[in-house]
Amino acid sequence: MKLYETRLAPNARRVRMFLAEKQIDIDCIEIDLKGGGNLTEEFKSKNPFAKVPVLELDDGTIISESVAICRYFEEIQPKPQLMGDSPLDKAQIEMWQRRAELGFLFPVAMAFQHCSGFFEDRMTPRKSWGEDNIKNALGYLKFIDKHLSKNKYLSGENFSIADITMLTTLDFAKVVDIRLTEKHANIKRWYELVSARKSAQA
Numbered sequence: 130m131k132l133y134e135t136r137l138a139p140n141a142r143r144v145r146m147f148l149a150e151k152q153i154d155i156d157c158i159e160i161d162l163k164g165g166g167n168l169t170e171e172f173k174s175k176n177p178f179a180k181v182p183v184l185e186l187d188d189g190t191i192i193s194e195s196v197a198i199c200r201y202f203e204e205i206q207p208k209p210q211l212m213g214d215s216p217l218d219k220a221q222i223e224m225w226q227r228r229a230e231l232g233f234l235f236p237v238a239m240a241f242q243h244c245s246g247f248f249e250d251r252m253t254p255r256k257s258w259g260e261d262n263i264k265n266a267l268g269y270l271k272f273i274d275k276h277l278s279k280n281k282y283l284s285g286e287n288f289s290i291a292d293i294t295m296l297t298t299l300d301f302a303k304v305v306d307i308r309l310t311e312k313h314a315n316i317k318r319w320y321e322l323v324s325a326r327k328s329a330q331a
């Protein structure tokens with residue numbers, strides 16, 4: 130089994146952190162995104178969308194999409210549970226995971242792509258769209274700060290994949306100058322808690 134990934138990419142890090150929680154060791158193959166390592170025909174034959182991470186099983190089967198990769202590992206090694214136990218728990222974790230992805234990871238990724246120029250060899254950055262997304266991401270932090278005033282973790286009492294998505298995105302968001310301030314006391318409390326986990330070093 131191999132994981133094609135990029136050390137600094139937030140989607141790759143969330144899979145690494147998920148695997149670290151489960152203490153699953155896997156061969157990682159670094160793909161140089163800036164150098165176009167994901168744009169080769171060989172890589173696109175694994176993932177036609179040319180994105181990392183990509184999991185390749187020993188029989189050559191491919192799974193891409195970070196959450197789908199995490200789902201695979203959750204099913205083959207359920208403990209520790211990161212995607213829920215009961216039907217209600219599973220649904221609530223999925224709700225918070227999707228909210229973290231759509232409400233925060235998506236705008237941060239758009240801000241990075243459209244403000245940094247990192248991918249200008251393959252797309253046309255639109256700075257104003259990037260800036261709009263910074264505003265959206267900051268609005269989401271306001272919402273999450275309120276939520277975390279009443280909840281230990283995003284989905285309540287238990288650490289889950291939703292926290293992994295939020296933490297890895299928050300760390301990456303510094304590249305577009307999105308940082309926690311004194312307005313985010315509850316997120317700061319949560320941030321210290323989750324970033325102290327050994328898996329956060331992944």
Ligand SMILES: N[C@@H](CCC(=O)N[C@@H](CS)C(=O)NCC(=O)O)C(=O)O
Pocket residue numbers: 138139140141162167179180181182193194195196248251
């Ligand atoms: N929905 C995908 C998103 C993957 C993604 O956007 N990966 C980024 C790195 S974080 C990438 O490979 N970008 C390369 C490019 O856009 O050329 C997932 O969850 O895995």
